[in-house]
Amino acid sequence: MNRVCKALNIKYPIIQGPLAWLTNAKFVAAVTNAGGLGTLGPAAGQNERFRDPDPVKRHAMTVERMRNEVRKVKKLTAGTFAVNIIPANGGNDGHTKPLIKMMIEEGVPAAVYTGSEVYPEIFQMLKDHDIKIIYRAQNPTASNARAAEENGADVIVETGFDEGGTLPKQVVGTFSIVRMIVDAVDHTPVLAAGGITDRRAVKAALALGAEGVYCGSVFIASEENRTAAKVKQAIVNSTADELLLFRTKPAYYRSLPGPFADHLQELSDQGVSRDEIGKVMGGLYGLKRGMVDGDWDQGYVSLGTGITSIHEIRPVKAIIDDLMAD
Template identity: 30%
Template sequence: MNRFCKAIGVENPIIQGPMAWISTAPLVAAVSNAGGLGVLGVGFAPDDFVIQQVAETKKLTTKPFAINTVMIPENLDRLTGIIKSINPPVIYADTLGELKLELCEKYFEIWHSFGCKVIVKAGDMETAVTAEKGGADALIVKGWEGGGHTAYEATTVLVPQAADVLSVPVVASGGIADGRGMAAAIALGADAIEMGTVFMACSDAAVHPNVKQSIVDAKDMSTVITGTSTGEPCRQFKNKLSDKMETIEAENVRAKAAELLRPVAESSLKLAMIEGDMENGAVMAGQIAALIKEIRSAEEIISTVLSDAQITLKQIVNFSFSGKESTYE
């Protein structure tokens, strides 16, 4: 049995990444019903919204799903206060900046006492090791190819490091949207994959149609990195908003640029996801958007990725390493 599936209690080793204004109950339930792990993107949402989304998700699926939080004390205190009552099967912990072992040990123990599994997303190995020491049940390592908050190492660099060092299941994230990507992640040592951008173009996602179409229309150079001066760089589609942000960072020293960027970025995600403004809103998609060519259901996305990964892995067996005709079995 797949290690990740056994540890988290899901049928298929696929996570739908949490995305604010996108990963709401309809998409999350559809992913979980298809055997993956749907994740509600409620990391900074008000308590009443978190409670409402968990309740709605439970109406739509009996399968495991997760809620996300961010590993900063003020956010953890707030959310932990309601976790016991809403009882989500899995807690998905995002990390920003340095992760403290004491923070992990404190909250992971509490969440486990509530019966929750704990998955942590890391962008570097120091964070991943700390999270495992703190008691995480599985680790996601996200490469810089991914959308939204991004790392500085590539997925192909992070995953084999994690596979060599960690004892808990490893999930590859960043630059994966099809069976070939999943097969590559498996070859690098991953037990599962996380996908985000492909689910933005999902028929089950309750986002503006313009967002889904922008993913389908994306090219290989459609994304840019913004917000480096804030210490929390993000990958998003190039548009008027990103141009404005790049200009601010180019014309100001780091500290001043960070100060000027915050009001510009505020509410920009909602502007795109809900109102469909593709020029002034933020579309935090990954580089893999260039390979997404159609809008599909969560069930079709997951089943296709799994079947294509199996086909790809079988084809690799016949790969020739020399000029001689040979087959490796």
């Protein structure tokens, strides 16, 4: 049992990163029951956005629907799982604190804290209630890793540009960022993220000094994930060189080709501003359309560059057993 397993009370040092609209209780519990750590993403188990113009009401509804999903996970597993928090504005964003309050009430064991800023008050809230902190900077730097360590992160995840989802603004690959951060921190275990989809990549991450891995794309192509069957098959059939890369807010995004994604790529190639492309992209609801609904006319399919090594759709347990085999 290594330091990551001890810190998080899990069998294998593998965490499933949050996946916006693509998680639900069944999937997250499957990861945890297979010996990893599953994470509920921000829109776990949901199909629609809340459109209430009152932000207080909107935040309250979002927290209550997450409570509902958390309760479902607790019925399916007794192991460690996490909820994703994405604090902004010092944590005073109207959403993060009510979300953490719910996590305390429900006894959620861990939080995946996504954000380049380390807010001591938020770290303290989590630590006061013994919620384990998995810190992942959107834009990783030695200084935010050290700040996370000083404020008591249990593990630190370092993500390279190879990843899927919202890409970091610096174009630094997993190989480079993991080495840099392993050398920068003092005593906190580091996990590698970005492009890790097979055993060879796990070994490479460990060789770079990481003590575990943090994966998204490889789990999307699992039987238990709620992504459309058409998208899972496209992952199996595709290779990294087919992925589009375009500028948008906050920095870059990748997608498999399709009418909507092709259009975003064209706008990017034409030099249209990030703001304008971000508006056309319509936030992460386009991800739901493209990946949960399989509608590529209105949505996109975000994945990391490790997809070349995904050859079949398997149960979560088979994926974890294979990644952890050596």
